[in-house]
Amino acid sequence: MALMPKRVKHRKSQRGRIRGDASRGNRVVFGDFGLQTLQAGWISAQTLEAGRIAAQQYLRTEGRLYVRAFPHKPITSIPLETRMGKGKGEPEYWAAVVKPGTVLYEISGISEEAARMCFARLAHKMPVKVRFLRRRPV
């Protein structure tokens, strides 16, 4: 089931603009290896879930997957063939706003080779360029 917030302050949000690089959430914290974005964008809850399922199917019961991004942003759309006006559309889906450098997923408990294979499968699902990341030395 795709992620979404339990409670929100406002039903709809403005589009916003993604500026700069990620200054937090850009390190591998929980696992040993991570998948880091190289581009900014919105990643929908469905896409995050598709990535999680792709990774989990590869991992099976080995290792552990951490999803570091959460879709906080409601994205609205207006139905097709609607005349101009009549206000903002209804919330359609939820998306995570990511900046270049954001770590999306982390894996622990498996070898680097296996983690690379797993993230390669997962990367195909992502709408932004991503790269494999190792835990930074202390």
Place this chain on the structure above:
Amino acid sequence: MAQLLPVEIRETSGKRRNRRLRERGRIPAVLYGHGLESVSLAVPSEELAAVIRHGSRLVSLTGGVSESAFIRDLQWDTFGTHILHVDFTRISEHEVVEVRVGIELRGEAPGVREGGVVTQHIHEVEISCPASVIPERLEVNINHLKLTESISLAGLELPQGAKLLADDLEAIVVECVVPAELPEEAAEAAPGEPEVIGAKEKEEAAEAE
């Protein structure tokens, strides 16, 4: 043993000059401590990267200054690929320092063969020890870790003279647990919209009117 690291005295400062310095393969650094004046330095990036890769914390600075120094802090870029700045503190070999050290698992847990998953909860820990014996990393042997067993901070092997700086020594570093069941896909009907904070109160107030 401390690794040799050639350094130059840096006369310039400011982000524009430091950016140019990095383009020339030098990393800006600073040396301070022991109540002496701080010195701005520049370090060759390749040699610094080799020291970091090796896991050394104690270095012997040569060239511009000749002192033993401890790598106190490293500043990385957003992607964690380039070092932007280094903090060195002056140190004498027998001085006790507080340092964060990584924890690395060694071996293969027998619990994995029984269907368990090894989960590491703590990846680094702060210790105090003489500068001459700072370990590159703390190794934890998991060759005896059976299913549902765990190793706590108290079970870590420390180098001689080192002391753990942790409040809770019973905190679990690594454990071998039974993996959680894969969640059934789309088992539940997708919920509608999330609750809007304050919307209910507004509605009730409107009804009351």
